[in-house]
Every structure is written in structure tokens, then in C-alpha cells.
Amino acid sequence: MIRSKIAGIGYYVPEKVVTNYDLMKVMDTSDEWIQERTGIVERRYAEKHKENTSILGVKAAEIAIERAGITNKEVDFIIFATLSPDYYFPGSGVLLQRQMGMQGIGALDIRNQCSGFIYALSIGDQFVKTGMYKNVLVVGAEMHSCGLDFTTRGRGVTVIFGDGAGAVVLQPSEDENRGILSTHLHADGDHAERLSYINPGSHGGVFLGKEKFGYPDQEFGGAFFTPHMYETEDIYPFMDGQHVFKFAVTKFPEVIHEALEANGYKASDIDMLIPHQANLRISQFVQQRLKLPDEKVWNNIQRYGNTTAASIPIALCEAWKAGKIKENDLVCLAAFGSGFTWGAALIRW
Numbered sequence: 201m202i203r204s205k206i207a208g209i210g211y212y213v214p215e216k217v218v219t220n221y222d223l224m225k226v227m228d229t230s231d232e233w234i235q236e237r238t239g240i241v242e243r244r245y246a247e248k249h250k251e252n253t254s255i256l257g258v259k260a261a262e263i264a265i266e267r268a269g270i271t272n273k274e275v276d277f278i279i280f281a282t283l284s285p286d287y288y289f290p291g292s293g294v295l296l297q298r299q300m301g302m303q304g305i306g307a308l309d310i311r312n313q314c315s316g317f318i319y320a321l322s323i324g325d326q327f328v329k330t331g332m333y334k335n336v337l338v339v340g341a342e343m344h345s346c347g348l349d350f351t352t353r354g355r356g357v358t359v360i361f362g363d364g365a366g367a368v369v370l371q372p373s374e375d376e377n378r379g380i381l382s383t384h385l386h387a388d389g390d391h392a393e394r395l396s397y398i399n400p401g402s403h404g405g406v407f408l409g410k411e412k413f414g415y416p417d418q419e420f421g422g423a424f425f426t427p428h429m430y431e432t433e434d435i436y437p438f439m440d441g442q443h444v445f446k447f448a449v450t451k452f453p454e455v456i457h458e459a460l461e462a463n464g465y466k467a468s469d470i471d472m473l474i475p476h477q478a479n480l481r482i483s484q485f486v487q488q489r490l491k492l493p494d495e496k497v498w499n500n501i502q503r504y505g506n507t508t509a510a511s512i513p514i515a516l517c518e519a520w521k522a523g524k525i526k527e528n529d530l531v532c533l534a535a536f537g538s539g540f541t542w543g544a545a546l547i548r549w
């Protein structure tokens with residue numbers, strides 16, 4: 201059987217460092233509160249008017265492509281995961297493609313938030329395994345900083361998120377025992393609004409029990425954006441933090457065990473766990489449940505915050521660059537996030 205392998209990996213984080221103390225200048229929060237609840241010390245914000253989500257993605261993709269030993273022209277499919285796209289439509293995939301001179305090949309956009317990279321990797325894996333494509337570029341990138349509420353009202357969400365991008369190139373593995381062993385994807389839409397950014401959208405308040413929400417007074421049609429949304433400040437992300445926390449600590453271990461069992465392994469076989477960097481407390485809880493020592497779990501949320509679809513490829517690349525992932529190591533990627541969606545990938549490196 202053909203397996204796919206990660207042939208090249210790269211990441212990019214913007215230069216601008218925003219500390220908890222910087223946020224204290226614009227909202228009522230504290231370094232102590234943020235560190236105690238999330239582990240975050242600082243995050244990066246992209247440069248306004250110069251960088252956007254696809255540009256961050258390009259910077260990570262260029263490194264991944266170079267490390268894979270190919271040129272842009274050899275990429276035959278693009279998968280771009282983000283919840284903070286440049287435009288409402290078209291997606292950031294085609295914008296990355298245009299900047300990288302790869303016009304003509306397919307570009308797919310993935311909207312699975314914190315699980316976006318795992319979903320994207322799984323799709324890329326299927327394309328390579330079936331022999332349809334030989335070089336699939338998978339990108340996770342976010343520019344959260346332009347969509348957050350920087351007043352005290354938004355502090356419960358805003359302090360958590362940061363900007364960044366990561367990318368991998370998937371190729372067929374020459375060794376059938378190495379590469380992506382399996383991927384496992386899940387979702388439960390019952391929790392859709394618990395972590396959401398509902399506008400702009402066609403929802404019209406239907407699921408929220410507000411029938412006329414968002415619709416202007418006209419005979420036909422509605423509007424994705426209305427003055428009502430600005431008036432009620434319904435233009436920012438919403439998170440029911442405790443509800444998210446409760447599910448995350450259950451679903452992370454569950455899907456990791458599912459991936460291990462599918463391949464005949466147990467938790468102690470993992471050489472490196474790369475959890476989506478949702479919150480350091482969640483990662484520590486998962487680590488305890490799996491009884492993994494510190495050196496087998498990579499955390500960088502302290503420096504970057506939660507970069508959603510970018511967090512796994514950034515962390516994976518950092519761990520690899522630091523020499524913590526070696527040939528033949530068993531690497532487990534796992535994510536949980538808005539949707540709710542969750543998933544895992546097991547890789548023999």
C-alpha cells in the first residue's frame with residue numbers, strides 16, 4: 201500500500217510580539233490571570249496592511265516546499281485550512297496559489313477551525329494514498345488579530361489567540377512502514393454555537409431563536425451583515441470557555457486512543473505528542489491522562505497563543521527542528537475545536 205509521508209515542513213510567525221502586559225494596556229486583564237488559566241505569556245500579531253492570512257501561509261509553504269526538495273511548479277494540489285481567511289470568499293487557497301505562481305492546480309479550503317490541519321492532512325493523505333497526486337501542499341494559517349475584540353468585553357477570547365502559519369508537503373513514502381499510518385476525524389454539531397463567529401452568515405438568527413435577526417426590512421433576500429449586528433456587537437467570536445474545556449479534555453484522549461488502537465499501539469509507544477495548542481492546561485491534562493513524560497509532549501502556546509489551524513504544523517516543525525522527532529519515531533497529532541470537531545493522526549516518521 202502507498203502511504204503518504206511528510207516530505208517537507210515549515211512555519212512562519214510574525215515578528216511582532218504582543219505580551220500579556222501589552223494587552224493589559226487596552227483591556228482589564230492581567231498577566232497572572234492569563235498565565236494561570238492558559239499558560240500563555242505572549243503571542244505574535246501580523247503586520248497590519250502588509251500581512252494577511254494567505255501571505256503568512258505563503259511564507260510557511262515556501263519553507264516546506266524547499267525542504268521537500270521540489271519547486272512550486274511540482275506541487276499538484278493545495279489544501280488551505282483557516283478560520284480567518286483573507287476574504288469571506290474566495291478562500292485563501294487560491295490567493296496562496298496566485299502568490300506562489302501555481303495557477304491551474306486545484307486549491308481546496310478547509311473550515312474546521314482548530315481541527316483544520318488534521319482534517320486537511322487527512323484529505324491530502326487520501327489523495328496521495330490513492331495515487332491521484334504526488335505533491336500535496338497542506339497549509340494551516342491564521343490572522344486572528346484582525347478579528348478580535350480588544351476591549352474588556354472580549355477579554356475571555358482575545359487573550360488566547362495569536363497569528364501564524366505552518367505547512368507540510370505530502371509525498372508518497374518509499375517505505376510502506378513509514379508515513380501517515382491513519383487519521384481519525386470527528387464532529388458534533390450540537391455544540392456549533394459554543395465556539396463560533398456567526399457573522400457574516402445566512403443564519404438569520406434561526407438557530408438562535410431570533411427570527412428576524414440580521415434581515416433588513418425588504419421583500420426578498422437578507423444580508424450577511426446588517427447595522428443590527430454592529431449595534432449588538434455581534435461581529436466578534438464567541439466562546440463558552442468552560443464548555444469547550446470540558447469537552448476538549450474528554451475528546452483529546454479519546455481520539456488519541458482511537459488512533460493508537462487502530463494501529464496496535466498504546467500510549468507509552470508515542471515518541472512525540474503534538475496536541476493542538478488550545479490551552480496549556482488542556483495539554484497538561486491530556487499528558488497526565490496518557491501518562492506521558494514532559495519530553496514527549498510539545499507545547500509552545502506560551503510563546504504563540506492558540507493559532508488554531510496553524511498550531512499543529514508550527515509545533516510539529518519546531519519539535520522536528522529541535523531534533524526531538526527522529527526517523528522512525530511514532531508521532532501523534534491531535535486536535536479539538538469549534539464545531540465541535542476533533543481528530544488525530546498517527547505518523548511513523
Ligand code: COA
Binds near residue numbers: 355360444479506
Ligand atoms: N482577564 C481577566 N479576567 C478574565 C479574563 C481575562 N482575560 N477573561 C475572563 N475573565 C473573567 C471573567 O469575566 C469572569 O469574571 P467574573 O467571575 O467576575 O464573572 C472570570 O474571569 C472567570 O471567567 P470564566 O470564563 O469562568 O473563566 P474560566 O476559568 O473558565 O477560564 C478560559 C476561561 C477561556 C481560560 C477557560 O474556560 C478555557 O481555557 N477554556 C477552553 C478554551 C479553549 O481551549 N479554547 C480553544 C479551543 S480550541
